[in-house]
Amino acid sequence: xxADAIWLIDVTPARVFADYACLFEQxxxxxxxxxxxxxxxxxxxxxxxxxxQLEAALRWMRQPVALAGQLPQVARPVATAYAARWPAxxxxxxxxxxxxxxxxxxxxxxxxxxEWILVDASTVWLAGDGAxxxxxxxxxxxxxxxxxxxxxxxxxxxxxxxGGLPPLRGIGGAAPQRSxxxxxxxxPDRRPPPAxxxxxxxxxxxxxxxxxxxxxxxxxxx
Numbered sequence: 001x002x003a004d005a006i007w008l009i010d011v012t013p014a015r016v017f018a019d020y021a022c023l024f025e026q027x028x029x030x031x032x033x034x035x036x037x038x039x040x041x042x043x044x045x046x047x048x049x050x051x052x053q054l055e056a057a058l059r060w061m062r063q064p065v066a067l068a069g070q071l072p073q074v075a076r077p078v079a080t081a082y083a084a085r086w087p088a089x090x091x092x093x094x095x096x097x098x099x100x101x102x103x104x105x106x107x108x109x110x111x112x113x114x115e116w117i118l119v120d121a122s123t124v125w126l127a128g129d130g131a132x133x134x135x136x137x138x139x140x141x142x143x144x145x146x147x148x149x150x151x152x153x154x155x156x157x158x159x160x161x162x163g164g165l166p167p168l169r170g171i172g173g174a175a176p177q178r179s180x181x182x183x184x185x186x187x188p189d190r191r192p193p194p195a196x197x198x199x200x201x202x203x204x205x206x207x208x209x210x211x212x213x214x215x216x217x218x219x220x221x222x
Contacts, residue, residue, distance in 0.1 A: 033090020
């Protein structure tokens with residue numbers, strides 16, 4: 001397992017837990033705990049860990065674990081269901097992060113060497129207009145700056161962030177170059193006009209990822 005590589009796997013809502021388990025196994029990820037990056041209280045779903053990210057990790061660990069960091073409101077029922085201890089400080093952990101280059105760069109100063117960071121790019125939010133784009137991929141790496149550079153390129157926010165891209169390696173049938181082809185298609189000059197709140201509402205209704213997110217929201221309101 002090359003420490004300098006970014007690993008990627010295709011994910012779908014119907015198989016998200018199995019897809020994540022395959023990624024965890026490939027990385028030989030630790031089972032001691034989870035660190036969460038991103039925001040907690042936001043009206044929009046972006047900028048924080050997806051609830052299925054957390055549930056996939058807790059399912060795979062098969063034991064109550066310690067959680068550190070920002071636990072989004074929508075993910076709190078997940079932590080409760082799996083008896084996770086939060087807030088707590090895990091000794092060894094995987095890091096879950098949103099597809100947000102600024103969140104990843106902010107984490108760089110606090111990153112523990114050797115820890116794996118998993119970035120869920122099932123849906124990304126395009127820079128400048130906030131429109132959702134479904135990518136159906138998850139990335140993992142040990143360098144937050146390299147992950148930030150990749151994500152920034154994907155969402156059209158590539159402003160010379162430090163660090164070039166390390167090798168991209170696919171797991172299963174994932175094609176590394178697909179991500180870069182998608183990035184070219186999402187360039188700002190090829191995107192539709194800036195989206196309004198209607199784009200988010202359409203994603204919640206039409207996209208299977210949006211429908212999955214709404215199920216977690218409903219569980220949070222129970």
